[in-house]
Amino acid sequence: MPPAGTPAGTPAGTPGETKPAAPAAPAAPAVPEKTETLDTDSVAYTFTTRGAGIAKALLKKHEAEHGTRMTLNEFGDMPIGSVTDLPGQISNVAFHYATDLPAGVITFEGSDERGLHLTKKFNVPKSTNLNKDYIVTMRLVFDNRSKQPITVPAYYVNTGSAAPVHQKDRIDYTGFKWPGAKFVDVTWFSGGMFKKEHGTYTATHEGIPWAAVADQYFTTIVTPQVDSENKDTPSKERGNSVWATRFQISDDVWKATSHDADGSSSARYGIEGALGMPGFTLAPGQMQVQIFHIYTGPREYGRLKTMPDGQVEVLAFSDFGGIFSFLGPFVGFFSKVLLYSLNSLHAWVGSYAIAIIIITLLIKAILWPMQNKATKAAKRMQALSPKMTEVREKFQDDPQKMNAEVMKLYKEYGVNPLAGCWPAFIQMPIFFGFYNMLGKAVELRNAKFLWVQDLSQPDTVFHLPGLDFPVNILPIFMAATMVWQMKASPKTGDPQQQKIMMIMPLIFVLFCYNYASALALYLTVNNLVSVVQLYATRNQALPTLQKLPKKK
Template structure:
């Protein structure tokens, strides 16, 4: 490499190290947020903000509780606020091998009613009916309206009902006059990071008003600035408030789990969210959200019922798709969503065969590699042709060394003359880019890899950190990935195109930066495909060298044989 290339290489390495330091300092929560209810004294909890929506004492919260259980989750209710205070997901474990907790804050329960965005309705009476698997809360409001909230479990033998619970909120007017009930808010619950490696972008509020999905994460509350210039585009905010028509659902989510509140038979008028610091960690935040419902006039003796469906569980693509209103959008597959969904489907199919997600990834990688095998062979042939043209390219550079434009023109003529594509060696890499980013986005939020181990890797959904060196995590698999990329480059035919060589030189660093603190399943995929590529290169490296012939000569041969 020339001097500029070496400078770029050094700057890239420096940038990677700086990013890892910045990430560890600012983003990594540094603790596990997935403790079980048996560890109540150290369970994840939000700090108590100074806000009028919270009661002066926590005693009413713990004085009356109830629990409903089905095959997938335990639902704990708080009587004082009339909502779900926490959900224990039995089939998914945290780092300490105990069940995951969702929306685990009894001060911000799912289904709680707010008469203003900051004033929580309290003082409900609670009854439990085990026969109907339901919990009912009742309260008489100051204006005489009788409020009843009823939560009931759905039959979970039907897979589409798993992790779901129904909520009916009824307003009854027993008085002799009409009463207007103003707009009110209903809580979606809250979400917080589960793993110490979760990025803030995974802790978010999402909502939809009929096909269009909008999301904000906890960093939204910091405002935004124009990069490099530092000019403020949006000031920091304590609250996120949007008045929008036809809100169908809202959700709060972390990297692998989510809670949805879906409005049945009507829609909301807006959404509201706030960011809450996690207790014991001033740099990490959870998020809470709620939906605004429109006000209404209730005639004497009449009852108005509003129904909701609550989903609180894993972010599994098929479970979200069957909800039927674009809920799978919270997975944020993005531009390569079509690729991500297909890769996920095939990976799950291989998992059904092997019973291990690591082997499923390896089998999927082999399948992709076999599909790209002819393309890789053509690319290798193009690179070998370029290596044969290297002496002629060198002559042109020497001949026109003072005229770069003329050099490029003559080189392109040379390539056309011999029918060589100077970027033919890059084609397999370009085809792999959508697959790589399809894996990247799919593994970022899909829950399938959680708690899946392989060799030294404890969890394929997390970085495979083997130790810390001066506080810096040593993740072995991304390093092996970069090493196999360098090995592959070393045995690949050398192209005469300097630009292409420079691109190849920087690719290991780019991929290392992408994968270093990401799900180790992604690094496993790319390392495996590198190994398969190396095997393919060794199998084809002894094939005869391609013959360079001018296109004019080839045309004459064809005309001669045609006669």
């Protein structure tokens, strides 16, 4: 709600196009800020007259650090559900409010200089039903109380902000999401050797059903609802643009909210966003109504799946970036299947760690025939190894001739050098599915197993004195089991290649060391089962190689 004469919001561009940051600081409210807290069984919502929105949402069933409760919009400046002409700014309209605590209702009212009156009514959920818990209903009523037509320009409904939960959370898990677009994490805004720095993210698209900010495990989603009071203006039911920007969180602010800080020089970022809605014109005495649902809660697959507008997409399972982005659809599929299996098994055994172990055993059992066939193929390669060594020594000065003779040996003895690789190729999307799923499964937060206090975090048992270096047991144990597996496997290929493969345990340690300990648990069990399989088949007679009959 801009004051009279305020220009319309800057138009958004194509997805990913950048615009300058909003130039002016938010105007001070005409009256002192007042807050009111409305409680439910799951959330304590703190509402503010500054922007007439949700200043904070404290999640009662989820811990942050040191026993404190998880708080959404803890670091952002924009209240969730605040309505503004320009994204990232708060209008100077003085809002007054009234509450009906038994009904869980708070109503804000304010007018600008033109006579445009805005009423914002928030209803907090009274039911703990899976479909309604964590969802606040916001009803906006734009009322022209002047004697002249009023044009309301395109406006924005702010999603609030998201920020990391812990000091060492993956930075690329904090970001902004809307349907059909890739997850815009906070690293997107950084400049670099191959990309320019971005101040804001904007995009335009007709009929945007929702927009969200998210950290690794929690999200705030703003969803316009189909409003029966607006049947004559269906275009007002959905958004038509989105906006997001990141902000830096200083050490002082981070520590002031009871978060641990290890003195790292790396920057810590949060993100805030907004959903743009179409403008309209009101005749004197005319009203326009728009209803929104605001979800402030965990990125929980089972809960988000029940929401009707595809909000489960905020998990971004298929947004698998980097050089493996082509695996996105496969990784997304396996991530969903694995998470469903994880939750189903947890309901049965009561432990996420045991559920991960069972899933690993089931996968290994399904792949056993293929793995056994690959082991036999590796043994055939091992039996052929002396002849291949002779060929390499004989033609070591002529690589082209050497490769031709090696291929001739493969053909004569019917050996397929790729036969032993298929299990690894099959397990690659499964591994990435586990990696993707375990990094986003809020269900694993604070799940314990043996010495592991939280399967969603590294299993740090202590820090090295004077170095502040964490000692994580599971990744080290995982590397040891991988070395064991490699030692027990048939020796194939060039000896130099075998030596190069010995660095794989180190690579996996670096990959898993500061990641969710659940991933190291999965890899450890996977390696141990592979070792058992190898020892179970090691007593099989080494195949006798015979040349295949030549084709006539």
